[in-house]
Amino acid sequence: MKRLFFAVLVAGLMLTGIAHSDDSDSATATAANIATAAKLDNPGGIGGVESLRGMVELETTRPADPMKHYPKDQGLIDSDYVYQPPLIPHTIRHYEVSLNANKCLACHSWKNAKQMDATKISVTHYVSPQQGQVLSDVSPSRYFCLQCHVPQAEAKPLVENDFKRVNALR
Structure with a gap:
């Protein structure tokens, strides 16, 4: 049972590595397109929602009042x-x-x-x-x-x- 599990695991890792190396250029391009679209749809990284802070990213720290x-x-x-x-x-x-x-x-x-x-x-x-x-x-x-x-x-x-x-x- 352990041998069968190990064989399936190794085969899966090998197939993933092969598939990844073949599609690496198209995957990088797709990720860049998704990131660009997210920036256009989500100004400031806050989903376009304005709070009492205004339209600012939550990750940025503003000076204290x-x-x-x-x-x-x-x-x-x-x-x-x-x-x-x-x-x-x-x-x-x-x-x-x-x-x-x-x-x-x-x-x-x-x-x-x-x-x-x-x-x-x-x-x-x-x-x-x-x-x-x-x-x-x-x-x-x-x-x-x-x-x-x-x-x-x-x-x-x-x-x-x-x-x-x-x-x-x-």
Whole structure:
């Protein structure tokens, strides 16, 4: 059985080598024609699809955007709609919010907020949404602050926007 398999394998390799050597010139020409057609049909290598980056190849690296400016001491930021999670009025660069650590709680927990002169997190963050029980520590469903709260930076919008605040908050 092994001999038969080996014989078939050798014969296949020999035939492939012969077929390849006979058609090598036409295969090279065909590959060049396909590559030229792909360039015409696919400008920039992105299928002609324009994204927020514009018509650029995904393989090319563009310069990074300038760092966003976070106004210092801007205090509480007004809400734009009802039940909006409060915005973060400072940078959160290098803040760790993971399963093992939450840098936000170093200042905003009820225990630390007064001495850090920070806003306390809402009492709703201590309530388990499944059972409605009040917990002694932050609810696991509210532990990852950055799911809802975002820093407010002075940055231009990525897309045009005509959003207006609700009348009740003007």
